[in-house]
Amino acid sequence: MRKLNALILLISFSLALTLTATAQNEESIKGYDIKDKLEVKYTSVKNQHRSGTCWSYSGLALIESDILRKGKPEVNLSPMYIVRNTYSDKATKYVRFHGSLNFAGGGSFYDVVESIKRYGIVPEEIFAGLNYGEEMNVHGELDAVTKAYVNAVIENKNRKLSTAWKRGFDGILDAYFGETPKTFNYNGKDYTPESFAKSLGVNYDDYIYISSFTHHPFYEKFIIEVPDNWALGEVHNLPLDAFMSVFDHALENGYAIAWASDVSEKGFSYPNGVAIVPEVNIDEMSDSEKSKWTTLSDREKESQLYTFDKPGKEKLITQELRQEAFDNYTTTDDHGMLIVGIAHDQIGNKYYKVKNSWGTSDKHSGFFYASEAFVRYKTMSIMINKNSIPKQIAKKLNL
Numbered sequence: 001m002r003k004l005n006a007l008i009l010l011i012s013f014s015l016a017l018t019l020t021a022t023a024q025n026e027e028s029i030k031g032y033d034i035k036d037k038l039e040v041k042y043t044s045v046k047n048q049h050r051s052g053t054c055w056s057y058s059g060l061a062l063i064e065s066d067i068l069r070k071g072k073p074e075v076n077l078s079p080m081y082i083v084r085n086t087y088s089d090k091a092t093k094y095v096r097f098h099g100s101l102n103f104a105g106g107g108s109f110y111d112v113v114e115s116i117k118r119y120g121i122v123p124e125e126i127f128a129g130l131n132y133g134e135e136m137n138v139h140g141e142l143d144a145v146t147k148a149y150v151n152a153v154i155e156n157k158n159r160k161l162s163t164a165w166k167r168g169f170d171g172i173l174d175a176y177f178g179e180t181p182k183t184f185n186y187n188g189k190d191y192t193p194e195s196f197a198k199s200l201g202v203n204y205d206d207y208i209y210i211s212s213f214t215h216h217p218f219y220e221k222f223i224i225e226v227p228d229n230w231a232l233g234e235v236h237n238l239p240l241d242a243f244m245s246v247f248d249h250a251l252e253n254g255y256a257i258a259w260a261s262d263v264s265e266k267g268f269s270y271p272n273g274v275a276i277v278p279e280v281n282i283d284e285m286s287d288s289e290k291s292k293w294t295t296l297s298d299r300e301k302e303s304q305l306y307t308f309d310k311p312g313k314e315k316l317i318t319q320e321l322r323q324e325a326f327d328n329y330t331t332t333d334d335h336g337m338l339i340v341g342i343a344h345d346q347i348g349n350k351y352y353k354v355k356n357s358w359g360t361s362d363k364h365s366g367f368f369y370a371s372e373a374f375v376r377y378k379t380m381s382i383m384i385n386k387n388s389i390p391k392q393i394a395k396k397l398n399l
Contacts (some may be wrong), residue, residue: 032274032311032345034369036353039341040256041068043076045366047359051137052105055228056082057357058258058336059112060121062207062383065256065338067200075200078122080129080137081193084177085119086111090230091150091169095161099154102227105143109258109336109383110233113207120193121200123186131178142176208399209235211381212243214323219396224381226333235381236397240319244376246389247339247352255388257339259354260380262331267374272308273363274351275370277377279305279315311345314373322377333380343369 043064048057056079064077086107094103115121130137149172153165183192191199209224216222221234238246250257262268268275325331341353351369360366386399 031272031309032369034274034343034345034351037342037344038251039353040251040254041065042256042338042340042355043068043074045355045360046076046079046357047136048079048357049136049138049359051083051139052143053079053083053107053137053139054336054357055107055109055260056080056086056112058260058338059109059383061338061355061357062109062256062258062385063112063116063200063202065340066202066385069254069256070201072201076124078124078127078129080124080177081119081122081127081180082112082115083107084129084173084180085115087146087173088166088170089115089118091146092166093230094150095153095165099151102230103147103150104228105139106228106333108226108229108231108233109207109260109381110209110229110231113204113383114231114233116197117204119180120195120197122181122184122191122193122196126181126184126186127178129177131174132176146172206385206387207383208386209233209381209383210238210243210246211235212238212240212319212322212379213326214319215327226380228333238393238397240317240322240376242393243379244372246382246384246393247375248342249390250384250388251339251342251352253388255385258383259337259339259352259375260333260382261335261337261370261375262333262378262380263335264332265374265378266306269306269308270358270362270368273368274308275354275368275374275378276308276311277315277317277371277373279313311347311349314349314371315377317373317376325377326380331378331380339370339375340367 043061046057046061048054060077060079060082064075068074083105090103090107094101132138132142146169149169153161153169156162181193183190184196185191186196197204211224216237218237218239221236223229223232224235247257263275265275265277267277322331337357338355339352340355343351343353345351350372352372352375354368354370356362356366356368358366362368386394389397389399
């Protein structure tokens, strides 16, 4: 009996030590301890610097990732080649619309693919687009000058357009970006932009655009109503759960996702490297805590929710909540990025690993983690290779 009691005491003591060690270990973890679960292939992190060209960087990042996925050598494509050609096309349409169209540095993933189809593409080392005395992109002056030029063309008092206005505009682009190459040599071979685009082995018709909103029918296409969609590109519309299943299926099969989202949210924290949609857990509060919480102002509640000291419960995002945020302008089309993986934090919350285009000086060296709730809530649209979509969804989309 004494031996049995001693054994029980020993087991109890060991269990107590284990629980104490576990508690101490959890206590020692500060902030967000996020571990990658899976990751697809991607090229190096770039830096758009002071330019509104994230759409070009992220759209090309998807194509670069696809090239790697096919087992081909890494290539860094030129975002500024796309931007320069898109400025020119945008100016033509802006003038045709008599200025009743958005004209700015922003754009969409659609612009990237359509530009390659029309003008080809070149490596970044062939065309950096820095012909104005800067070592990195600084587009404030360029944006102001080009906008003033097209407005002057529209508002001129001659009551008709001259035959020179477009040559003049393209001259401005050449002055800032440099003239686009007609031919170039890369890795010992001669190319045109068109032949180089073909040499990459990419079918540019494979890229499609998807979103999830209720103001248009599901499983049909619609022109997404965001200012940077100057080209009036269409997206396929999916119910939210089906939309999210596309993310996981693509990543699990080695495909990256070009992601347009809203990063102006309180839950997007550049210093902490996370994007979250926290929710207070009333059920776990004591009566005194509940009483105190109900007396706080909205501002005080927000300050407690967005401390970023550790992960917690995330908000349940419904189709209705997502639509409401879009309709009332609290979800806007701010930034294009590339989703390259799936991860989890220390309490099991799911995240998507995101490759950004703001350089590598941040916490995760150019990457951050967007919670599943954030992606459900704040995704505007995605560009994806149609071969990465689940077959049953592809069939409904008539792909």
